[in-house]
Amino acid sequence: MAISAADVKALREKTGAGPMECKNALVESGGDAAAAEKLLKEKGLAAAAKRTGRATNEGRITIKQGDGKVVLVETTTETDFVARNPEFIALGDAIAGIALEKGHEEPNDELHALVKDLATKIRENMALRRVKLVKTGANQYADSYIHGDGAIGVVVVASSDKPEVFLKGELKGFIHDIALHIAAFSPEALAKEDVRAEFIAEQEGIFRKQMEMDEKLAGKPASVLDGILGGKVKKWLAEICLLDQKFVKNDKLTVAAALAEAGKAAGAGVKLDGFVCFRVGG
Numbered sequence: 001m002a003i004s005a006a007d008v009k010a011l012r013e014k015t016g017a018g019p020m021e022c023k024n025a026l027v028e029s030g031g032d033a034a035a036a037e038k039l040l041k042e043k044g045l046a047a048a049a050k051r052t053g054r055a056t057n058e059g060r061i062t063i064k065q066g067d068g069k070v071v072l073v074e075t076t077t078e079t080d081f082v083a084r085n086p087e088f089i090a091l092g093d094a095i096a097g098i099a100l101e102k103g104h105e106e107p108n109d110e111l112h113a114l115v116k117d118l119a120t121k122i123r124e125n126m127a128l129r130r131v132k133l134v135k136t137g138a139n140q141y142a143d144s145y146i147h148g149d150g151a152i153g154v155v156v157v158a159s160s161d162k163p164e165v166f167l168k169g170e171l172k173g174f175i176h177d178i179a180l181h182i183a184a185f186s187p188e189a190l191a192k193e194d195v196r197a198e199f200i201a202e203q204e205g206i207f208r209k210q211m212e213m214d215e216k217l218a219g220k221p222a223s224v225l226d227g228i229l230g231g232k233v234k235k236w237l238a239e240i241c242l243l244d245q246k247f248v249k250n251d252k253l254t255v256a257a258a259l260a261e262a263g264k265a266a267g268a269g270v271k272l273d274g275f276v277c278f279r280v281g282g
Helices: 005-015 019-028 033-051 086-102 109-122 163-167 169-185 197-212 222-240 255-266
Strands: 058-066 069-077 126-135 140-147 152-160 250-254 270-279
Touching: 005 019, 005 033, 019 033, 058 086, 058 140, 058 152, 069 086, 069 152, 069 270, 086 109, 086 126, 109 126, 126 270, 140 163, 140 169, 152 163, 152 169, 163 169, 169 255, 169 270, 197 222, 250 255, 255 270
Parallel strands: none
Antiparallel strands: 058 069, 069 126, 140 152, 152 270
């Protein structure tokens, strides 16, 4: 059967497959373009299944914001080359758009199918690693930040007794600076009260082991050792809790102190309610 170059070209544009694959599929399907497309997709899915064991350490974070909602998405792939591919970038945008519109709070079959379609076309293992939906109330304001080529994505939520203050440039800029701070300093919790007790106990155990190996502390009374341990835990909590970290724009102030100053300048009570930080592979 004679297969025209125009038929091959049309099938390539629809599937992204190579010219010989398209021609062979058209021959095998008797020139039926729809059947050839289905055949290529089936072969592509089979090949994609074989690639699923390959690591997907590259990727990007996508954030979309709508009325009272913000969604973060992490899509991953094998190479940084594909992570910069416009189709891969568009994939993240499409997934985030659907998740925002439909209120998806985690990956599901509908979203995974979009990833599988592109993985079949580009022939590289891909995955939808995470989806997070953040909802905001009437007195809340959400700011987002994407760092670099999508390696880090941050959403920070603040609230006020006078939510109209978030419309002012100064306070909006400050909340955005908080998002930048989170990307730079990687806090693990908003405040000390949010750190899990078992996580603190685990870190205390690490500090105790370190102290036992420190010859300078040998023979010290238990009360002294407990005081040293308490100091280490306090310092560690200040390093991992956002409100206690030194503010990126003014290291003479903690984030909590800088927030209080910003609220005072705006003439309103302002507090941070939470944040989400996605790092590719993190």
